[in-house]
Amino acid sequence: MRQNRSKAYRKLMAMYSTSFGFRQPYQVLVDSETCDTASSQKIDLLTRMESVLVGSVKMMITQCCIHELYLKGKSHQPAVDLAKSFERRKCNHKEAMPGDECIAAVVGETNKHRYVIATQSHPLRVGLRAIPGVPIVHINRSVMILEPASDTTLQFKHRAEQDALGPSTSEKAMLSAVAPPPEPVVKKKGPKGPNPLSVKKKARKHATQEVNTRVAAARVEKVHAGNKRKLHEAEDGGKVSAGAEPRPKRRRRNKTASRPVEV
Ligand SMILES: [Zn+2]
Structure with a gap:
Protein backbone atom coordinates (compact mmCIF):
# COMPACT_ATOMS: atom_id res chain seq x y z
CA MET A 1 0.00 0.00 0.00
CA ALA A 160 -20.95 16.63 16.71
CA GLU A 161 -17.95 18.96 16.75
CA GLN A 162 -20.20 22.04 16.85
CA ASP A 163 -22.11 20.55 19.77
CA ALA A 164 -18.82 19.77 21.52
CA LEU A 165 -17.77 23.44 21.25
CA GLY A 166 -20.84 24.58 23.13
CA PRO A 167 -21.80 23.54 26.65
CA SER A 168 -22.78 19.89 27.09
CA THR A 169 -26.24 18.89 28.33
CA SER A 170 -24.91 18.49 31.87
CA GLU A 171 -23.15 21.86 31.65
CA LYS A 172 -26.33 23.47 30.29
CA ALA A 173 -28.21 22.05 33.27
CA MET A 174 -25.57 23.44 35.61
CA LEU A 175 -25.65 26.82 33.89
CA SER A 176 -29.43 27.01 34.10
CA ALA A 177 -29.19 26.15 37.81
CA VAL A 178 -26.42 28.67 38.47
CA ALA A 179 -27.48 31.40 36.08
CA PRO A 180 -30.64 32.71 37.83
CA PRO A 181 -28.92 34.02 41.02
CA PRO A 182 -26.62 36.51 39.24
CA GLU A 183 -29.61 38.25 37.63
CA PRO A 184 -31.34 39.18 40.92
CA VAL A 185 -27.95 40.28 42.33
CA VAL A 186 -27.56 42.65 39.42
CA LYS A 187 -31.09 43.92 39.93
CA LYS A 188 -30.50 44.38 43.69
CA LYS A 189 -27.35 46.37 43.06
CA GLY A 190 -29.32 48.99 41.16
CA PRO A 191 -31.96 50.04 43.69
CA LYS A 192 -29.66 49.62 46.73
CA GLY A 193 -29.12 53.34 46.83
CA PRO A 194 -28.09 56.25 44.69
CA ASN A 195 -24.49 57.02 43.93
CA PRO A 196 -22.94 58.29 47.18
CA LEU A 197 -21.26 61.08 45.28
CA SER A 198 -24.60 62.35 44.05
CA VAL A 199 -25.95 62.22 47.61
CA LYS A 200 -23.10 64.36 48.95
CA LYS A 201 -23.56 66.86 46.15
CA LYS A 202 -27.21 67.19 46.98
CA ALA A 203 -26.34 67.73 50.67
CA ARG A 204 -23.87 70.44 49.75
CA LYS A 205 -26.36 72.14 47.50
CA HIS A 206 -28.90 72.02 50.28
CA ALA A 207 -26.46 73.46 52.75
CA THR A 208 -25.43 76.29 50.50
CA GLN A 209 -29.03 77.00 49.68
CA GLU A 210 -29.81 77.13 53.36
CA VAL A 211 -26.93 79.48 53.98
CA ASN A 212 -28.04 81.61 51.09
CA THR A 213 -31.58 81.78 52.36
CA ARG A 214 -30.32 82.64 55.82
CA VAL A 215 -28.09 85.34 54.43
CA ALA A 216 -30.97 86.65 52.37
CA ALA A 217 -33.26 86.58 55.40
CA ALA A 218 -30.65 88.43 57.46
CA ARG A 219 -30.38 91.08 54.76
CA VAL A 220 -34.13 91.49 54.64
CA GLU A 221 -34.23 91.85 58.43
CA LYS A 222 -31.46 94.41 58.30
CA VAL A 223 -33.26 96.41 55.67
CA HIS A 224 -36.47 96.25 57.65
CA ALA A 225 -34.62 97.33 60.77
CA GLY A 226 -33.03 100.20 58.87
CA ASN A 227 -36.37 101.29 57.51
CA LYS A 228 -37.94 101.16 60.96
CA ARG A 229 -35.11 103.22 62.41
CA LYS A 230 -35.50 105.74 59.59
CA LEU A 231 -39.22 105.87 60.25
CA HIS A 232 -38.64 106.42 63.97
CA GLU A 233 -36.11 109.11 63.27
CA ALA A 234 -38.53 110.76 60.86
CA GLU A 235 -41.31 110.64 63.41
CA ASP A 236 -39.04 112.06 66.09
CA GLY A 237 -38.07 114.96 63.76
CA GLY A 238 -34.72 113.63 62.69
CA LYS A 239 -32.88 114.99 59.73
CA VAL A 240 -33.29 111.76 57.73
CA SER A 241 -36.78 111.18 56.32
CA ALA A 242 -38.31 108.25 54.54
CA GLY A 243 -40.38 110.16 51.94
CA ALA A 244 -40.08 113.51 50.12
CA GLU A 245 -43.55 114.89 50.74
CA PRO A 246 -43.97 114.58 54.50
CA ARG A 247 -40.74 116.45 55.21
CA PRO A 248 -41.84 120.09 54.99
CA LYS A 249 -45.13 119.52 56.83
CA ARG A 250 -43.50 117.83 59.79
CA ARG A 251 -40.75 120.48 59.99
CA ARG A 252 -43.29 123.28 59.97
CA ARG A 253 -45.32 121.56 62.62
CA ASN A 254 -42.29 121.08 64.73
CA LYS A 255 -41.18 124.63 64.20
CA THR A 256 -44.64 126.07 64.95
CA ALA A 257 -45.06 123.77 67.88
CA SER A 258 -41.65 124.46 69.34
CA ARG A 259 -41.74 128.22 69.11
CA PRO A 260 -44.36 128.80 71.77
CA VAL A 261 -42.64 126.29 74.05
CA GLU A 262 -39.33 128.01 73.66
CA VAL A 263 -40.84 131.45 73.87
ZN1 LIG B 1 -29.63 -12.32 7.53
Whole structure:
Protein backbone atom coordinates (compact mmCIF):
# COMPACT_ATOMS: atom_id res chain seq x y z
CA MET A 1 0.00 0.00 0.00
CA ARG A 2 1.27 3.41 -0.91
CA GLN A 3 2.47 5.67 1.90
CA ASN A 4 -0.03 8.44 1.14
CA ARG A 5 -2.98 6.06 1.12
CA SER A 6 -1.84 4.46 4.36
CA LYS A 7 -1.67 7.90 5.99
CA ALA A 8 -5.14 8.78 4.68
CA TYR A 9 -6.58 5.48 5.99
CA ARG A 10 -4.98 6.00 9.39
CA LYS A 11 -6.51 9.47 9.57
CA LEU A 12 -9.90 8.16 8.41
CA MET A 13 -9.97 5.40 11.02
CA ALA A 14 -8.92 7.90 13.70
CA MET A 15 -11.96 9.99 12.69
CA TYR A 16 -14.25 6.93 12.97
CA SER A 17 -12.78 6.21 16.39
CA THR A 18 -13.11 9.80 17.65
CA SER A 19 -16.47 10.73 16.15
CA PHE A 20 -18.26 7.36 16.08
CA GLY A 21 -16.64 5.31 18.84
CA PHE A 22 -14.98 2.63 16.69
CA ARG A 23 -12.57 0.45 18.71
CA GLN A 24 -10.11 -2.32 17.85
CA PRO A 25 -10.51 -5.06 16.97
CA TYR A 26 -12.74 -3.54 14.26
CA GLN A 27 -15.72 -5.80 13.46
CA VAL A 28 -15.75 -6.34 9.70
CA LEU A 29 -18.91 -7.72 8.12
CA VAL A 30 -17.96 -9.43 4.86
CA ASP A 31 -20.44 -10.24 2.10
CA SER A 32 -20.40 -13.40 -0.01
CA GLU A 33 -19.05 -11.65 -3.12
CA THR A 34 -16.01 -10.35 -1.21
CA CYS A 35 -15.25 -13.88 0.03
CA ASP A 36 -15.58 -15.12 -3.51
CA THR A 37 -13.32 -12.40 -4.94
CA ALA A 38 -10.68 -12.86 -2.21
CA SER A 39 -10.54 -16.64 -2.68
CA SER A 40 -10.44 -16.45 -6.48
CA GLN A 41 -7.72 -13.75 -6.48
CA LYS A 42 -5.90 -15.45 -3.56
CA ILE A 43 -6.10 -12.34 -1.43
CA ASP A 44 -5.34 -12.79 2.28
CA LEU A 45 -8.48 -11.02 3.43
CA LEU A 46 -7.56 -10.79 7.15
CA THR A 47 -4.04 -9.41 6.61
CA ARG A 48 -5.14 -6.97 3.93
CA MET A 49 -8.03 -5.80 6.06
CA GLU A 50 -5.74 -5.14 9.03
CA SER A 51 -3.45 -3.17 6.75
CA VAL A 52 -6.28 -1.06 5.32
CA LEU A 53 -7.98 -0.38 8.65
CA VAL A 54 -4.62 0.19 10.35
CA GLY A 55 -5.46 -2.01 13.33
CA SER A 56 -6.62 -5.41 14.49
CA VAL A 57 -9.86 -6.75 12.99
CA LYS A 58 -12.48 -9.38 13.70
CA MET A 59 -13.87 -10.84 10.48
CA MET A 60 -17.59 -11.68 10.57
CA ILE A 61 -20.19 -12.96 8.16
CA THR A 62 -23.98 -13.16 8.51
CA GLN A 63 -25.99 -16.35 8.23
CA CYS A 64 -27.70 -15.06 5.10
CA CYS A 65 -24.39 -14.22 3.39
CA ILE A 66 -22.88 -17.65 4.02
CA HIS A 67 -26.11 -19.20 2.81
CA GLU A 68 -25.71 -17.21 -0.39
CA LEU A 69 -22.27 -18.81 -0.85
CA TYR A 70 -23.69 -22.34 -0.36
CA LEU A 71 -26.18 -21.62 -3.15
CA LYS A 72 -23.32 -20.86 -5.59
CA GLY A 73 -22.31 -24.53 -5.72
CA LYS A 74 -19.25 -26.61 -5.12
CA SER A 75 -17.10 -24.52 -7.46
CA HIS A 76 -17.16 -21.82 -4.81
CA GLN A 77 -16.02 -24.16 -2.01
CA PRO A 78 -12.81 -22.18 -1.29
CA ALA A 79 -14.97 -19.07 -0.67
CA VAL A 80 -17.22 -21.12 1.64
CA ASP A 81 -14.18 -22.39 3.53
CA LEU A 82 -12.91 -18.82 3.88
CA ALA A 83 -16.31 -17.62 5.12
CA LYS A 84 -16.48 -20.47 7.62
CA SER A 85 -13.23 -19.24 9.20
CA PHE A 86 -14.99 -16.01 10.10
CA GLU A 87 -17.18 -15.47 13.12
CA ARG A 88 -20.84 -16.06 12.36
CA ARG A 89 -23.03 -13.03 12.95
CA LYS A 90 -26.55 -14.05 13.92
CA CYS A 91 -28.91 -11.92 11.87
CA ASN A 92 -32.00 -13.89 13.01
CA HIS A 93 -33.58 -13.87 9.56
CA LYS A 94 -35.75 -17.02 9.62
CA GLU A 95 -35.61 -17.29 5.84
CA ALA A 96 -32.32 -16.43 4.18
CA MET A 97 -32.54 -13.14 2.29
CA PRO A 98 -30.16 -11.59 -0.25
CA GLY A 99 -26.83 -10.62 1.31
CA ASP A 100 -27.29 -6.89 0.58
CA GLU A 101 -30.64 -6.76 2.37
CA CYS A 102 -29.31 -8.78 5.31
CA ILE A 103 -26.28 -6.50 5.81
CA ALA A 104 -28.45 -3.36 5.44
CA ALA A 105 -30.77 -4.74 8.12
CA VAL A 106 -27.88 -5.57 10.48
CA VAL A 107 -26.35 -2.09 10.07
CA GLY A 108 -29.75 -0.47 10.58
CA GLU A 109 -30.15 3.30 10.57
CA THR A 110 -27.29 4.13 12.92
CA ASN A 111 -24.75 1.25 12.68
CA LYS A 112 -24.93 1.08 16.46
CA HIS A 113 -22.68 -2.03 16.59
CA ARG A 114 -20.01 -0.12 14.62
CA TYR A 115 -19.45 -2.55 11.76
CA VAL A 116 -16.98 -2.02 8.97
CA ILE A 117 -18.69 -3.33 5.82
CA ALA A 118 -16.68 -5.16 3.17
CA THR A 119 -18.89 -5.52 0.12
CA GLN A 120 -18.52 -5.81 -3.65
CA SER A 121 -22.13 -4.71 -4.16
CA HIS A 122 -22.29 -1.22 -5.61
CA PRO A 123 -25.97 -0.65 -4.71
CA LEU A 124 -25.26 -1.65 -1.10
CA ARG A 125 -22.27 0.72 -0.90
CA VAL A 126 -24.43 3.57 -2.21
CA GLY A 127 -27.10 2.76 0.36
CA LEU A 128 -24.61 2.57 3.23
CA ARG A 129 -23.20 6.04 2.41
CA ALA A 130 -26.49 7.49 3.61
CA ILE A 131 -25.86 6.15 7.11
CA PRO A 132 -23.40 8.15 9.22
CA GLY A 133 -20.31 6.32 10.50
CA VAL A 134 -20.08 3.26 8.24
CA PRO A 135 -16.55 2.51 6.96
CA ILE A 136 -16.91 0.75 3.59
CA VAL A 137 -14.24 -1.49 2.05
CA HIS A 138 -14.23 -3.09 -1.38
CA ILE A 139 -11.74 -4.87 -3.63
CA ASN A 140 -10.94 -3.21 -6.94
CA ARG A 141 -8.56 -5.17 -9.19
CA SER A 142 -7.01 -7.00 -6.26
CA VAL A 143 -6.51 -3.68 -4.40
CA MET A 144 -8.45 -3.30 -1.18
CA ILE A 145 -9.90 0.18 -0.85
CA LEU A 146 -11.34 1.98 2.14
CA GLU A 147 -13.83 4.54 0.86
CA PRO A 148 -13.46 8.16 1.93
CA ALA A 149 -16.00 9.28 4.54
CA SER A 150 -19.42 9.89 2.99
CA ASP A 151 -21.08 13.32 3.02
CA THR A 152 -23.56 12.08 5.62
CA THR A 153 -20.71 10.92 7.84
CA LEU A 154 -18.88 14.24 7.47
CA GLN A 155 -22.04 16.23 8.23
CA PHE A 156 -22.67 14.14 11.33
CA LYS A 157 -19.07 14.62 12.46
CA HIS A 158 -19.27 18.41 11.86
CA ARG A 159 -22.49 18.66 13.87
CA ALA A 160 -20.95 16.63 16.71
CA GLU A 161 -17.95 18.96 16.75
CA GLN A 162 -20.20 22.04 16.85
CA ASP A 163 -22.11 20.55 19.77
CA ALA A 164 -18.82 19.77 21.52
CA LEU A 165 -17.77 23.44 21.25
CA GLY A 166 -20.84 24.58 23.13
CA PRO A 167 -21.80 23.54 26.65
CA SER A 168 -22.78 19.89 27.09
CA THR A 169 -26.24 18.89 28.33
CA SER A 170 -24.91 18.49 31.87
CA GLU A 171 -23.15 21.86 31.65
CA LYS A 172 -26.33 23.47 30.29
CA ALA A 173 -28.21 22.05 33.27
CA MET A 174 -25.57 23.44 35.61
CA LEU A 175 -25.65 26.82 33.89
CA SER A 176 -29.43 27.01 34.10
CA ALA A 177 -29.19 26.15 37.81
CA VAL A 178 -26.42 28.67 38.47
CA ALA A 179 -27.48 31.40 36.08
CA PRO A 180 -30.64 32.71 37.83
CA PRO A 181 -28.92 34.02 41.02
CA PRO A 182 -26.62 36.51 39.24
CA GLU A 183 -29.61 38.25 37.63
CA PRO A 184 -31.34 39.18 40.92
CA VAL A 185 -27.95 40.28 42.33
CA VAL A 186 -27.56 42.65 39.42
CA LYS A 187 -31.09 43.92 39.93
CA LYS A 188 -30.50 44.38 43.69
CA LYS A 189 -27.35 46.37 43.06
CA GLY A 190 -29.32 48.99 41.16
CA PRO A 191 -31.96 50.04 43.69
CA LYS A 192 -29.66 49.62 46.73
CA GLY A 193 -29.12 53.34 46.83
CA PRO A 194 -28.09 56.25 44.69
CA ASN A 195 -24.49 57.02 43.93
CA PRO A 196 -22.94 58.29 47.18
CA LEU A 197 -21.26 61.08 45.28
CA SER A 198 -24.60 62.35 44.05
CA VAL A 199 -25.95 62.22 47.61
CA LYS A 200 -23.10 64.36 48.95
CA LYS A 201 -23.56 66.86 46.15
CA LYS A 202 -27.21 67.19 46.98
CA ALA A 203 -26.34 67.73 50.67
CA ARG A 204 -23.87 70.44 49.75
CA LYS A 205 -26.36 72.14 47.50
CA HIS A 206 -28.90 72.02 50.28
CA ALA A 207 -26.46 73.46 52.75
CA THR A 208 -25.43 76.29 50.50
CA GLN A 209 -29.03 77.00 49.68
CA GLU A 210 -29.81 77.13 53.36
CA VAL A 211 -26.93 79.48 53.98
CA ASN A 212 -28.04 81.61 51.09
CA THR A 213 -31.58 81.78 52.36
CA ARG A 214 -30.32 82.64 55.82
CA VAL A 215 -28.09 85.34 54.43
CA ALA A 216 -30.97 86.65 52.37
CA ALA A 217 -33.26 86.58 55.40
CA ALA A 218 -30.65 88.43 57.46
CA ARG A 219 -30.38 91.08 54.76
CA VAL A 220 -34.13 91.49 54.64
CA GLU A 221 -34.23 91.85 58.43
CA LYS A 222 -31.46 94.41 58.30
CA VAL A 223 -33.26 96.41 55.67
CA HIS A 224 -36.47 96.25 57.65
CA ALA A 225 -34.62 97.33 60.77
CA GLY A 226 -33.03 100.20 58.87
CA ASN A 227 -36.37 101.29 57.51
CA LYS A 228 -37.94 101.16 60.96
CA ARG A 229 -35.11 103.22 62.41
CA LYS A 230 -35.50 105.74 59.59
CA LEU A 231 -39.22 105.87 60.25
CA HIS A 232 -38.64 106.42 63.97
CA GLU A 233 -36.11 109.11 63.27
CA ALA A 234 -38.53 110.76 60.86
CA GLU A 235 -41.31 110.64 63.41
CA ASP A 236 -39.04 112.06 66.09
CA GLY A 237 -38.07 114.96 63.76
CA GLY A 238 -34.72 113.63 62.69
CA LYS A 239 -32.88 114.99 59.73
CA VAL A 240 -33.29 111.76 57.73
CA SER A 241 -36.78 111.18 56.32
CA ALA A 242 -38.31 108.25 54.54
CA GLY A 243 -40.38 110.16 51.94
CA ALA A 244 -40.08 113.51 50.12
CA GLU A 245 -43.55 114.89 50.74
CA PRO A 246 -43.97 114.58 54.50
CA ARG A 247 -40.74 116.45 55.21
CA PRO A 248 -41.84 120.09 54.99
CA LYS A 249 -45.13 119.52 56.83
CA ARG A 250 -43.50 117.83 59.79
CA ARG A 251 -40.75 120.48 59.99
CA ARG A 252 -43.29 123.28 59.97
CA ARG A 253 -45.32 121.56 62.62
CA ASN A 254 -42.29 121.08 64.73
CA LYS A 255 -41.18 124.63 64.20
CA THR A 256 -44.64 126.07 64.95
CA ALA A 257 -45.06 123.77 67.88
CA SER A 258 -41.65 124.46 69.34
CA ARG A 259 -41.74 128.22 69.11
CA PRO A 260 -44.36 128.80 71.77
CA VAL A 261 -42.64 126.29 74.05
CA GLU A 262 -39.33 128.01 73.66
CA VAL A 263 -40.84 131.45 73.87
ZN1 LIG B 1 -29.63 -12.32 7.53
